[in-house]
Amino acid sequence: MTEVNKEYMSKDEVIKSLSGTPISLDVENDGTRVGTIVDGEKFYNKILLFDPDRFTHCKNDNEVTVAANKDLDVKDKLNAAEWGIEKKKS
Numbered sequence: 001m002t003e004v005n006k007e008y009m010s011k012d013e014v015i016k017s018l019s020g021t022p023i024s025l026d027v028e029n030d031g032t033r034v035g036t037i038v039d040g041e042k043f044y045n046k047i048l049l050f051d052p053d054r055f056t057h058c059k060n061d062n063e064v065t066v067a068a069n070k071d072l073d074v075k076d077k078l079n080a081a082e083w084g085i086e087k088k089k090s
Contacts (some may be wrong), residue, residue: 007059015040017064021088023085024069037068039084046083047072 007015018040025033037043047054050072058064080087 008056009058009064012030014058015044016041016062016063018068020067021068025080025085033087035080035085035087037079038086042047042084065083
């Protein structure tokens, strides 16, 4: 069994922190759009498929927000709803 380091946030704490987090979506040929993570668990699970260590260093909500907004190289167009993201209406 792995030892839990209380200094870092647990998976549940990260998921809770992600819900409601604003996120920038760079859209090819369309600039940047702003969205909000509405389903923290969905976003967390998707991000870990590409970057398993994305949130391991997070100690507080600010670090979770920074980690969530870190660039992610996804080759295919991502479906915001599948990631638990709601796009801001323009």
